[in-house]
Amino acid sequence: MIRVLVADDQHLVRAGLRMLCESAPDLEVVGEAADGHEAVAQAERVLPDVILMDLRMPGLDGTAATERITAARPAARVLALTTFGDDDHLYPALAAGACGFLVKSAPPGELLEAVRRAAAGGTPFSQEVLGRLVDRAVRARDESARVPDPGPLTPRERDVLALVAAGLSNQEIAARLHLGVTTVKTHIAALLSKTGCPNRIRLAVYAVRAGLAGD
Template structure:
């Protein structure tokens, strides 16, 4: 069972998230907080596996709360869920230690998948955010796509497109395969290249 702490200053948002999570057999909401100060206190007391963290809140904001929670319990996974996907929110959140970054307009299935992936040690990102991260990382580091030993030709095709910053849907459309097939290839690629997340996989492909 994945223990989740919900943090958002809007009660209606928390109620919706609780209903969504409570309907899942493998997710348990252990607490709610309406501000960063309460989030830090509850995280210490309830020891959640995943904290779903809003960023803009009165008093102690989500970035400060994330930093404090992880300073006390580094093993906690903080998954940002916010309306604001700009760099001014993204990079401070990642610097504070957030493991992933989802936008509030994401489909419910994407949020649930993000919670599960965060609990499993992965780094879930909304597609647009991930694409921007990959492109910025690739542009910041000189390098060109490289072939990798032990890959099938299709895996190499997928790897090259990940390096370009394409989302799973875009890769599927480009290669005329299903999104599920793309996900399977990316999981295999991460294992074969020892890449912990998609950004690192893109940098690997670029020879960085």
């Protein structure tokens, strides 16, 4: 069972997200929060697997709450939700430690699948957001933006890096490459160290900018 915390300042939105999550047999809503301070406190109290985090909330906003939660519990999976699909909200949320980014207009099925992927270690994005992220990385590469040399990568590390750039979870990468999940985690840890990237989102962007993503 995937334990979910819903953080949004609008009661009707929280109620809708609760109903949607609880319609799935493998999801359980273990708490709600109406602002960032409450989200941080609830995350510490109920220890959710995935936190659905609205980015624009009174007091402590969702980005700051995400940063505090992931600093205290690095394994916490925060899925950022917003009505704003612009990069001004995307990049700060990712830098704060969010594992994915969805606009609230996403179809219900997409949101449920995103929660599952986040819980499994994936990096779910709304398609429009992922498209902008990749386009921006490609433009930076085409403009000859300097990308630090990671040093020699093994063929398997290159395979794993390309699949990280495609947004696959550790389990999906393991299945695709016929590896154990622990082995995939080891490769990703090595890639993070070699590239200097702080998380797998930055690693995916790095792969695109460096021309190491798949076709």
